[in-house]
Amino acid sequence: MKKLIAFLIAGVLIFGMISCSPPSDPNSKPTPTTEPGEKIRVGLVLSVGGRGDKSFNDSAYRGLVWARDRLGVEITEGQPKQMAEDENYIRTFAEEGYDIVIAVGFLMKPAIEKVAKEFPNQKFAIIDEVVDAPNVASLVFEEHQGSFLVGALAGLKTKSNKVGFIGGMDVPLIHKFEVGYQEGVKYTNPEAKVYIKYTGSSSDAFHDPTKGKQLANAMFNQGVDIIYHAAGSTGNGVIDAAAEKKKFAIGVDSNQNYMRPGFVLTSMVKKVDVAVFEIIKEVKEGRFKGGVHKFGLENDGVGYALDEYNKDLIDQKMKDKLEEIKSKIISGEIKVTNYIEEQKNK
Amino acid sequence: MNNFITLISSLFIITLQTSTPLLFAALGGILSERSGVINIGLEGMMLTGAFAGGAIGVLTGNPWIGILGAIFAGSIMGLIHAVFCLKLRANHVISGLAINIFASGLTIFLTQAFFNGERSFEITKRFTSIGPFIPLVYIGILLVFILQGFLYRIPTGLRLRATGELPIAADTAGVNVMKYKFMAVIASGALAAIGGAYLPYFAGSFTKDMSAGRGYIALAAVIFGNWNPGRAFIACLIFGLAEAMQMTFSNSIIPSQFMKMLPYIITIIALVGFIGKSTPPYSLGKPYEKRES
Numbered sequence: 001m002k003k004l005i006a007f008l009i010a011g012v013l014i015f016g017m018i019s020c021s022p023p024s025d026p027n028s029k030p031t032p033t034t035e036p037g038e039k040i041r042v043g044l045v046l047s048v049g050g051r052g053d054k055s056f057n058d059s060a061y062r063g064l065v066w067a068r069d070r071l072g073v074e075i076t077e078g079q080p081k082q083m084a085e086d087e088n089y090i091r092t093f094a095e096e097g098y099d100i101v102i103a104v105g106f107l108m109k110p111a112i113e114k115v116a117k118e119f120p121n122q123k124f125a126i127i128d129e130v131v132d133a134p135n136v137a138s139l140v141f142e143e144h145q146g147s148f149l150v151g152a153l154a155g156l157k158t159k160s161n162k163v164g165f166i167g168g169m170d171v172p173l174i175h176k177f178e179v180g181y182q183e184g185v186k187y188t189n190p191e192a193k194v195y196i197k198y199t200g201s202s203s204d205a206f207h208d209p210t211k212g213k214q215l216a217n218a219m220f221n222q223g224v225d226i227i228y229h230a231a232g233s234t235g236n237g238v239i240d241a242a243a244e245k246k247k248f249a250i251g252v253d254s255n256q257n258y259m260r261p262g263f264v265l266t267s268m269v270k271k272v273d274v275a276v277f278e279i280i281k282e283v284k285e286g287r288f289k290g291g292v293h294k295f296g297l298e299n300d301g302v303g304y305a306l307d308e309y310n311k312d313l314i315d316q317k318m319k320d321k322l323e324e325i326k327s328k329i330i331s332g333e334i335k336v337t338n339y340i341e342e343q344k345n346k
Numbered sequence: 347m348n349n350f351i352t353l354i355s356s357l358f359i360i361t362l363q364t365s366t367p368l369l370f371a372a373l374g375g376i377l378s379e380r381s382g383v384i385n386i387g388l389e390g391m392m393l394t395g396a397f398a399g400g401a402i403g404v405l406t407g408n409p410w411i412g413i414l415g416a417i418f419a420g421s422i423m424g425l426i427h428a429v430f431c432l433k434l435r436a437n438h439v440i441s442g443l444a445i446n447i448f449a450s451g452l453t454i455f456l457t458q459a460f461f462n463g464e465r466s467f468e469i470t471k472r473f474t475s476i477g478p479f480i481p482l483v484y485i486g487i488l489l490v491f492i493l494q495g496f497l498y499r500i501p502t503g504l505r506l507r508a509t510g511e512l513p514i515a516a517d518t519a520g521v522n523v524m525k526y527k528f529m530a531v532i533a534s535g536a537l538a539a540i541g542g543a544y545l546p547y548f549a550g551s552f553t554k555d556m557s558a559g560r561g562y563i564a565l566a567a568v569i570f571g572n573w574n575p576g577r578a579f580i581a582c583l584i585f586g587l588a589e590a591m592q593m594t595f596s597n598s599i600i601p602s603q604f605m606k607m608l609p610y611i612i613t614i615i616a617l618v619g620f621i622g623k624s625t626p627p628y629s630l631g632k633p634y635e636k637r638e639s
Binding site for chain 1: 353356365450465466545554593606
């Protein structure tokens with residue numbers, strides 16, 4: 001009896017552990033072993049936040065689905081449960097000879113660096129980081145430009161002259177959002193004070209909406225009336241706090257305006273979906289190139305979201321001003337600090 | 347002056363909001379450890395409660411039924427831990443860790459299964475707040491007094507403590523040791539799960555791994571509180587206040603990294619014995635087998 005119970009429990013536990021192994025999408029078909037090269041196969045490894053963050057990962061997944069529907073490629077996505085599993089997913093896809101393996105998120109840089117060396121003929125792509133290898137396409141976004149724009153909007157919209165920023169994990173990539181945002185606020189409203197908080201210093205900081213909401217509440221209590229978050233699903237809590245306190249939040253990565261209509265001023269959209277789709281298209285058309293691919297205001301890789309949910313929050317004057325700033329950034333008249341490059345040059 | 351009052355009330359509110367989930371888990375931890383079973387699985391039990399509480403609340407449209415669901419799911423986690431530790435006499439710490447890993451995987455799997463492949467979901471029906479807090483906050487504080495009385499005044503509670511101190515003596519006195527230990531660990535899971543269920547109802551959504559280390563901090567509160575409900579409550583308040591201060595004051599005054607390690611430093615100091623004497627239950631972590639003779 002005792003043994004039976006032990007076996008049963010061990011079985012249940014193992015089930016729990018393997019339930020997240022690739023391929024985890026219930027819709028994905030088992031990998032076919034025949035006709036290699038006939039159909040392009042794409043393996044996408046999501047960042048630890050996973051699908052449902054209404055933000056970064058969901059955006060990447062959307063791009064993947066577009067590629068399936070419009071280019072007819074075969075897709076499989078891997079959702080690591082923790083950072084330590086990233087490399088396994090990437091290696092599994094590479095071993096199975098996927099046409100391209102896309103790593104979503106800067107946390108996977110070391111894993112891609114390692115696996116790309118082992119599989120020099122395999123094509124890889126990484127989002128948000130630069131990996132220096134001929135077979136890796138690095139898809140980077142000019143988040144500082146998009147953040148500058150939403151910062152400028154926050155500067156125009158604020159009534160208390162206090163605006164906030166809540167970051168996820170305290171890492172250079174998120175500082176890039178923060179610095180651009182600050183500069184944007186100061187550009188349209190030199191008087192305004194910017195409150196800055198980070199959720200934490202581990203990857204937990206990207207999936208802790210409870211803490212996100214508390215941080216936002218603390219800021220709102222201090223008179224802040226607009227908070228921009230760059231914190232993955234932690235930001236769901238920030239947006240919830242804004243709706244509860246009847247203040248504004250600014251979404252990030254995906255268009256989050258719909259989450260609490262009327263309380264999300266806008267979203268700094270980072271078109272991860274476009275980037276994922278484009279790189280798959282390049283593979284399909286046989287013009288894949290390694291190296292850095294930049295997505296900025298110029299090629300619509302970043303921007304601010306305007307839709308039916310926030311059209312009443314942004315008046316024509318603000319819109320005109322934002323368009324003016326946008327063209328000035330593109331022409332180079334306004335220089336936005338890129339925190340990461342700044343750090344490198346130091 | 348007005349600013350000062352707002353600041354204090356903001357600190358007070360955030361402190362209680364932060365400490366409530368810790369408090370439930372810590373009370374659960376106390377019950378389990380008072381019966382002699384180390385419960386490092388609080389983190390996983392909280393996460394289970396967060397998922398079950400949120401999901402069942404969404405499905406039934408009633409947050410209170412969600413809480414009942416969390417209690418049920420947490421009890422099952424407690425039962426698994428109890429079977430491992432007591433029946434199979436596994437190492438308590440390893441069983442606890444297994445619970446944590448299991449809960450993380452299981453909640454992600456179930457979230458994806460029920461909420462079209464995503465790893466988060468929105469809470470549709472919320473609690474009505476009483477004052478600045480949702481009802482769970484008040485229930486938590488009430489529970490501190492109930493458990494304090496239970497463990498130190500009521501015979502059942504005294505027997506429970508005996509099973510964690512010297513089970514042989516309790517056995518000789520006619521106490522069904524195994525039954526007490528089982529009940530304590532199951533209750534521990536249920537309490538931790540309520541603490542977990544607080545998280546999605548507070549934040550408005552469930553996200554994978556949203557317990558984010560709170561179970562371990564609760565465990566620190568158990569130790570810092572010297573396995574006593576009242577003192578553990580104070581410990582939770584201190585941890586909550588530290589966090590609230592970190593959230594309220596700018597980073598230049600107190601580095602956030604320092605605040606983040608504060609609970610652990612306090613725990614180490616408590617363990618080393620600078621703040622009173624730390625006396626864990628005598629038979630904590632030791633397996634017990636009834637002697638048949």
